[in-house]
Amino acid sequence: MTTERAPQGKSPEVHGIFQKIAGYYDRMNFVMTLGRHARWCREVAVRAAPPSGGRLLDLATGTGVIALEAARRYPGVSVTGADFAEQMLERAKVKPGAEAVRWEHADAARLPFENESFDAITEGYLLRNVDDLDGVLREQHRVLKPGGRVVILETCPPSGPIKPVVDWGMRTVVPLLGQVVARDRSSYTYLESSTRAFESPQQVADLLRRIGFHDIGWHTRFFGTNVILWATRS
Template structure:
């Protein structure tokens, strides 16, 4: 599915977030608390938005972008600076990296697309160095407040409509809309991170509560 929408993926993300995608990516990287010359793993890297933001803020970083979709990464490789990233096809639930390899692990829109979130988080904990940070951008179920009818209608109806106009495979975005509505709450993600061994766990909601930046640290 992701191979099929790779060439329109960045445009769709920009439209679906009302142009806020770059700001959300920046906020995610800020929460990774990177050292000056970090070794970073960006999971579900896709076309590399988060990975490129890491390099923008830390030009001396060593960045590995990993994704299960080679089609998405081919788009990223062709972007300016794509040769500065090490691209690896990998399953987020079974990472091909040694223990304690990375100063930080980042990812965007990963957790709703795996079949086992606890295993995915355990793998991130494993490959992080002690004291390293995980930072992630994820969709979040619309909170039931005054904006709930608008937010729910947008995700349920408007996103698939936009996809029909832009994407070659609009059914893929109906899947993304459906998984976004049924995804875990920030409180549930918090508990899963704690169960994986992380500490200093937090999150911040964006876009009327429909997007969340999560962060957590592996104990020193």
């Protein structure tokens, strides 16, 4: 499990949650994934593979972990990190290497970019927090160039034989960690409930295919509670 990026298109109350967690976002990510979060973000950046001289958009950039990794890995690529939560962006802008990224305040449901603007799109913990999943993915399809790749890091509901154990852990441990580490139980109660209510990787893949993506694949991580999913615009 992990904490998440700012919600796009959700109610002001939910948006407020993500403004509030910005100060301890990175610390909670580390604790809740037992240190795996940074590795997953590196994998997202690697799978995006934008061409030299191209443009990469990191949506729901949060504190900029994926965007900064992409900027380090691809110095010849123009990297834009966009998020709906101003407090998240303020944290990202003061990190080492932040000057290599263009930071944008933007709503993923209404991206302020021209059609076919980017060679690759990355995102972390965005989709579970939007009102219109289909519309948000269509926006990404719109601003992505033909042949460009989208790479998604997201939580997913547990499944399989260990589902009851993982469900119990999410209901019990996640809010408790929020209370102990961040003094914020309510925000992490939202985290676990939104994860368990979200689509499966197969359902997200089916939606991507209907929108016009192909070469779709995914790998689950951390007892099936996180997934890295990728697709290419036809």
